[in-house]
Amino acid sequence: MNIFVCIKQVPDTETKVTPNSDGSYIETSSIKWIMNPYDEFAVEQALLTKAANAGATVTVVRVGGVKDTEALRTALAMGADEAILVESSDNLDSYATAKAIKGAIEKSGKSADVIFTGKQAIDDDCLQVPQLVAQMLGLPSVSVVVGCEEAGGKYTLKREVEGGALEVYEVTSPALIACNKGLNSPRYASLPGIMKAKKKPLAQHSLSDVGVTDADVRVKYSNFQLPPEKPAGKKFEAMDEAVQASVVADVVKLLREEAKVI
């Protein structure tokens, strides 16, 4: 069984984000990169699936900058067998990223029996790559998955929908499963795992190696800006009963005329 996991390296959640000098992306020089937290659930589910299927292998794929390969090495230390890095800029658009992942999987010479991904990346929050990859590979996909059971190539998946209800899907391999928080508890990469990880294969490809051309990059970013600072709020003193009626009238007037929300 060939299990693939797509992971993204994203800025640490505590990063103070600033646009870079030409506004094409954020300033990355001092960023600490981590594995996208939703992708940790994907790696864990891949490892659980591997453990239940003798002879299964887990290959982790990442498209992104090469400065720091920590996320891939973490996945290897957690127990994945091999890693593929497709070098690109850090802000490649969703279409090109999906095409690169498709190319990397095909180039590996293994056909994917199942692909696990996070349901979204916490940096750009596009929520597009999993579905694009599934579409390009002609696979069924289920996203926001919080329950996953596999038996004989058949997956029973629970998916969260609005209002807290669960949808249950049955999907036959090959398929793409996009994972949500609550699916499992990702393991730590153990120290023996870290020591073993450095001996595991890590293949590196360029975008052109995996068939992505400039024409595939559909989105160009040109003007990253911080959101405008929130103006200070207005405070209304209405402790005294005598003024309450007129204060309420003022608030209603401002909500209608200034804030235009009622």
Added chain:
Amino acid sequence: MLNFDLTDEQKEIRELALKFARNEMMPKAMEYDEKAEMPMEILTKAWELGLVNTCIPEQFGGNGFNAIDSMIITESLAYGCLGMNTAIMANDLALLPIVIGGNDEQKERFLRPFTESYKLAAFCLTEPGNGSDAAGIKTSIKDAGDHYLVNGNKMWITNAGYADLFVVYGTCDASLKHKGITAIVIDGKTAGIELGAKENKMGHRCSDTRSVTFNNVKVPKENLLGQLGEGWKIAMATLNHSRPMVASSAVGGAQASLDHAVKYALERIQFGTPLAKHQAIQIMIADMAMEIEASRLLVLKSAWHLDQGHPNPELSSYAKAKSADMFMAVATDAVQIFGGYGYSKEYPVEKLMRDAKLIQIYEGTSQIQRLVIAKEIFSRSQN
């Protein structure tokens, strides 16, 4: 030649240990401190991840860490909780004499089981009447034909209540002073080992500290480390390794103190601006950061000496004394920056200040370290 970069692997080791410290240790640190209870679940989890017994060589089932690796791990775990780290570090302190003074058969017999499941070990040097004056040990190790007979009292023994194995220092002939000191490994289940009550301590409260009495304890001959009278040499070599580790725990605790203080200084508003904008606070924070980094460099240099195969007792003592005193000062300043809140158990710096004090006392007080240092300096000057 000089290179301060950690390897990619060391960065990952630190990342894992810090993640474990933040997610597993920190949230429970105060609870176990108040209960004065060993957090066996957390300690076992740390063992499962390979964070415990870093001194065991690869040949006997260990992970093959060098001294710098183990400093990185210790600093990170101490960042999470000094008390839990003491329980972890005490295993290394007890197993190091076996690594240093044991033969291969003993290493296989004693160390291997520690890599197969989580077990605890205790290092027994200090006695009720002999702390800093370790050479004045009274516990006796007598040759009784086909075994040794051990009699005596040990004090302030970390992990005692849970120990599967004790490494005990005694004397085979008190008149020989330090030349009579002998190290022996005693199985925790041996008849005649009596445990005292758990000590009610100021800090490191979750760790288990007791007195231990050895009452006619029969120990197989093959448990002796080295020869009779070689215990002092083994103990000193052990401390060369363990003192930088204790020092790195001080660096971790101090870093936690600083991080808490910085966060608080950014949040707390006084005179209309955050504390962080007040120069008086800025100067304190800058001093804390400088002192921490200076200590960290000393720790890494003394660990580097160990990895080069020429341990430097003087540097190990520099690292231990400097880092312990630094941690005490930094934790005190962290409490000062928190003001009244710092004195309350509601905030973590109160515990850090209590925990800091012990680092100046155990494994050689700050004063004893200075005696070691001065002795080295003068013996060098006389040559």
